[in-house]
Amino acid sequence: MRIAWIGLGIMGSPMAENLLKAGHPVTGYTLEQHKLDRLAAAGGTPAASVADAVRDADVVVTMLPADPDVTAVAGEVLAHAAPGTLYIDMSTVSPATAAHLATASAAKGVRFLDAPVSGGEAGALEGTLSVMAGGPADDFRAAKPLFAALGTTVVHCGSAPGSGQxxxxxxxxxxxxxxxxxxxxxxxxxxxxxxxxxxxxxxxxxxxxxxxxxxxxxxxxxxxxxxxxxxxxxxxxxxxxxxxxxxxxxxxxxxxxxxxxxxxxxxxxxxxxxxxxxxxxxxxxxxxxxxxxxxx
Missing domain, CATH: 1.10.1040.10 (N-(1-d-carboxylethyl)-l-norvaline Dehydrogenase; domain 2)
Incomplete structure (x- = not known):
């Protein structure tokens, strides 16, 4: 699966790198050039914008600090993602924000999962995170190979949007x-x-x-x-x-x-x-x- 990864912070960078190690092509975007350079050194493809990262992706992942960041980037994701794209937000946001993103995604024909993680920087580096996902079971099954590269505990917490959050x-x-x-x-x-x-x-x-x-x-x-x-x-x-x-x-x-x-x-x-x-x-x-x- 071609993955667009948005957000290469303390946890986002090693998570994207673990997907690369598992053989998934990753195109990444973040605001800091040195983090894009790190992604390139690991074998990923830096993008110049969210639109560039998302355009040809099968899966889009956002890993961002807080609700306003996720909401702002989600607008760009949904403006450029093709119908049928699987959008996974792995940030930690409120259940209400996750429900809003699910509704907005559905209106664009985009599938959505909220899938926050636990385990901190060490878990991200080691690929031993706990992944707690909310959303349709079919979409969770589609995302499971990606989650398996990121964590050792991967659980579908419910079909209702926001269950993972x-x-x-x-x-x-x-x-x-x-x-x-x-x-x-x-x-x-x-x-x-x-x-x-x-x-x-x-x-x-x-x-x-x-x-x-x-x-x-x-x-x-x-x-x-x-x-x-x-x-x-x-x-x-x-x-x-x-x-x-x-x-x-x-x-x-x-x-x-x-x-x-x-x-x-x-x-x-x-x-x-x-x-x-x-x-x-x-x-x-x-x-x-x-x-x-x-x-x-």
Whole structure:
């Protein structure tokens, strides 16, 4: 399948490269020239515009930061994609935005899936992402060979538009709460004078163990926060899940608190850091000077 890939960021670039490794021709577009150069070095074809990328594609994939970016690019995609093209948005946006894109795509004769991913930069590099897709089952089956090149957990979450985004919102809720719990445990252990490395070994081997703890262990130990997934983006995602939960009538008592803590960290100037920097917020509350932290 000829793939048009729009958005070559921290996750988009390695994902496009994994499709190239799997033998799929990829034409890519993004705003930064050095990212287009990286795609070309990996064997892909840089495009001069969204229209150029999309024109001859069988599948169009967007992997962009937020709802306004996706909505703006979707207009260009649908203006130039041929009827029958499969359009897959793998960004993290609201379920309502996904439903809107599905309706707009159908009006143009374009098939649409919302298929956000989880696993961060490491999962994108390793091709071990979790892919959660919403949309018609036939379209999911058509896209599955592509998803298999990107992730090891690939699930059709429902035929209703936005089903994948709803599951992704739940995922981001769990990740944020888990990160906050890990951050609080790390500060508690440090303040108590416990060997932190040994303590995390024990926690990782028991019921407290998690993918979050395994992936972010060295961030917590070294207090380094080079962005694999930025606080700015997790702040956006917590807005999505709290709004969607309100619409569904679901209470998020802990999630609401953590959303506030993520927002506070961003307001304190840490939005560009990795979301493991929630540790900095707990350190501030505990009287630990944040200037002691090592940041990129």
């Amino acid at each position: 709803t599951v992704k919102a739940a995922n981001q809720l769990i990740v944020a709460v888990n990160l906050q719990a890990c951050a609080e445990a790390v500060v508690f252990l440090r303040k108590s004078g416990v060997d932190l490395d040994a303590a995390l070994d024990v926690l990782a081997g028991g019921l407290a163990g998690s993918t979050v703890l395994a992936r972010k262990r060295h961030n917590f130990l070294d207090r380094t926060y080079a962005p694999g997934f930025r606080i700015d983006l997790h702040h956006k995602d917590m807005g999505i899940v709290t709004a969607a939960a309100r619409e569904a009538g679901a209470a998020l008592p802990v999630g609401g608190v953590v959303a506030g803590l993520v927002a506070a960290l961003r307001a304190q100037g840490d939005g560009a850091l990795d979301h493991s920097a929630l540790l900095r917020g707990v350190e501030r509350l505990s009287g630990i000077p944040t200037e002691e932290c090592t940041c990129p």
